[in-house]
Amino acid sequence: MPQHVQGVIAPGRNEPVRVETIVIPDPGPGEAVVKIQACGVCHTDLHYKQGAINDEFPFLLGHEAAGIVESVGEGVTDVVPGDFVILNWRAVCGTCRACLRGRPWYCFATHNAKQKMTLLDGTELSPALGIGAFAEKTLVAAGQCTKVDPAVAPEVAGLLGCGVMAGIGAAINTGNVGRGDTVAVIGCGGVGDAAVVGARLAGAAKIIAVDIDDRKLEKAREMGATHTVNSRTADAVEAIRELTGGFGADVVIEAVGRPETYEQAFYARDLAGTVVLVGVPSPEMKLELPLLDVFGRGGSLKSSWYGDCLPSRDFPMLIDLHQQGRIDLAAFVTETIGLGDVEKAFARMHEGDVLRSVVVL
Structure with missing residues (x-):
């Protein structure tokens, strides 16, 4: 049955974000519901709020996330409920001309969940970068889930979902x-x-x-x-x-x-x-x-584009390097905050005194 969770939406161009009740449908074929544990506040989320990406408001913000797979839809075999995953916004198709040439990091047909998350009144939400992870749970394409070692703190692992991987x-x-x-x-x-x-x-x-x-x-x-x-x-x-x-x-x-x-x-x-x-x-x-x-x-x-990464290859490798002490992913985390603090995190971003504010659920 559909679930009701709390999430952060951008209702309109440059309007303050707010916490709303979000309806999460059961996962359909090729989809997964992920319980979010942590999600970084990225400048791209601010771009969505400002209408600099597109005008498909309201947006469900957040995309730099890690969490636990709660349920999967028909045909999903790469991840199972209980897996600790980093979410990515370039789930490769495997069949486009880039993928068939052995260059899946350039995939020209990346995909997201087909079903829509909504507000209680049925208003469809546009998830930021096809993820929408400033929420207790979110619906994504299963290919957007990359399984990694669960020993790593979620607030650290999630950063690979966007900014750290891109750089x-x-x-x-x-x-x-x-x-x-x-x-x-x-x-x-x-x-x-x-x-x-x-x-x-x-x-x-x-x-x-x-x-x-x-x-x-x-x-x-x-x-x-x-x-x-x-x-x-x-x-x-x-x-x-x-x-x-x-x-x-x-x-x-x-x-x-x-x-x-x-x-x-x-x-x-x-x-x-x-x-x-x-x-x-x-x-x-x-x-x-x-x-x-x-x-x-x-x-x-x-x-x-996204550091020309292949999540299935690069996320586990970088997690391994972090665990070996060769890179310090934790050094990117300036502060941890709650869902209700995202607007303040955007203000701190403008002030230039944070690398990453990370929402912890």
């Missing part, structure tokens, strides 16, 4: 950072700091963190940055070049998603270097670059 993957999967490379990361929020961690894991010799906030730069150092640049007081491109023998970085990761910081990334890379865009721009943004410079500098300009 680490931008460095390792998309940027192909290698041993001895020089790497610059522009924007040191949660995703940028995760890119710093990814570059360190890959063996980068020099990792330059760039931001306008000294507090964020100090955190980036704690995460593994070897050098920092405050671009409010220094020219980021010139500073990166100075720190790399006048050449520029081998890989520059743009974790802001703005034209001006992308342009910095473009000119801060070495000849034949790589730019990785992992920051999410808003729809109205435009980029203008001299085409001759695009040609003359060579190299690669890449966009990183």
